[in-house]
Amino acid sequence: MPLSRGANERLWDAVIKEALIESMNRELDETEQNIEPHKFSSQFEHNMNKLIKNIGRKEKKRHRQPVKQSVNLRLQQRP
Amino acid sequence: MLGFYLALIDDPSDKEKFAEICAHYKNMMHQKAMSILHNTALAEEAVQESFLKIAKNISKISSPICSKTASFIVIIVRNTSYDIFRREKPNDSVPLDEDISVISNAEMPDIDKVFSNIGISFVLDIINEMDNKYRDALALKHLYGYNSSEIAKLLGITEKNAEMRIYRAKAILKARLEENGYAFK
Numbered sequence: 001m002p003l004s005r006g007a008n009e010r011l012w013d014a015v016i017k018e019a020l021i022e023s024m025n026r027e028l029d030e031t032e033q034n035i036e037p038h039k040f041s042s043q044f045e046h047n048m049n050k051l052i053k054n055i056g057r058k059e060k061k062r063h064r065q066p067v068k069q070s071v072n073l074r075l076q077q078r079p
Numbered sequence: 080m081l082g083f084y085l086a087l088i089d090d091p092s093d094k095e096k097f098a099e100i101c102a103h104y105k106n107m108m109h110q111k112a113m114s115i116l117h118n119t120a121l122a123e124e125a126v127q128e129s130f131l132k133i134a135k136n137i138s139k140i141s142s143p144i145c146s147k148t149a150s151f152i153v154i155i156v157r158n159t160s161y162d163i164f165r166r167e168k169p170n171d172s173v174p175l176d177e178d179i180s181v182i183s184n185a186e187m188p189d190i191d192k193v194f195s196n197i198g199i200s201f202v203l204d205i206i207n208e209m210d211n212k213y214r215d216a217l218a219l220k221h222l223y224g225y226n227s228s229e230i231a232k233l234l235g236i237t238e239k240n241a242e243m244r245i246y247r248a249k250a251i252l253k254a255r256l257e258e259n260g261y262a263f264k
Binding site: 013015016017018019020021022023024025026027028031032034035036037038040041044047048051052 | 094097098101105106107109110111119120123126127130131134146147149150153202203205206207214217218221222252
């Protein structure tokens with residue numbers, strides 16, 4: 001019995017996925033075989049540190065805001 | 080520029096995840112970039128640009144140290160390196176995409192017939208022989224679940240080109256299956 005179009009596509013998706021994983025793993029094995037440590041330039045390290053530090057910045061800002069709000073609430077409750 | 084990307088990242092665990100990725104993969108990324116660019120400064124530039132793309136997609140990376148993430152990073156750094164190569168050496172040719180008009184809509188054949196006639200390992204052989212640009216687009220779509228617009232941004236190409244690469248990958252698969260005994264209706 002022939003497969004429906006949807007079932008056929010889902011099966012193809014699974015087959016392609018499996019083949020891609022295998023193919024990507026082979027390339028990864030080749031790439032990871034002879035990795036030599038590289039001394040990155042100070043500019044690169046500076047930019048990367050800046051990048052990593054900045055990732056949490058927005059979240060820190062958000063955490064600070066409720067504290068301010070609670071202080072304001074307490075101030076309002078005072079007689 | 081940095082601020083633009085980082086404004087999109089607001090989960091605190093992402094910072095830790097990103098730092099882990101940087102520490103674990105930067106040498107591998109540099110080596111991959113060097114294999115294409117043969118220039119340390121340009122390779123560092125490729126690694127940095129790749130990290131910006133990874134930072135932008137950090138929420139989609141669930142496990143920083145695994146083969147799936149490593150493969151994703153290899154795709155990003157390879158394509159970023161090709162971009163830099165084209166930018167720095169416009170006269171040396173890295174194959175460009177074909178015109179989208181030549182690409183036909185590649186529907187996949189009935190899979191049960193393919194299994195009985197050819198065998199699954201043949202699909203792997205076709206994918207292994209495929210040009211990286213087609214395989215990468217196919218991987219980003221099928222393995223990582225990115226849509227054409229996201230693939231375009233990750234690979235530094237237009238959305239039309241991203242769609243074309245996916246269709247082209249499927250067309251190659253279909254053509255090779257035909258060559259090897261599977262007859263399409």
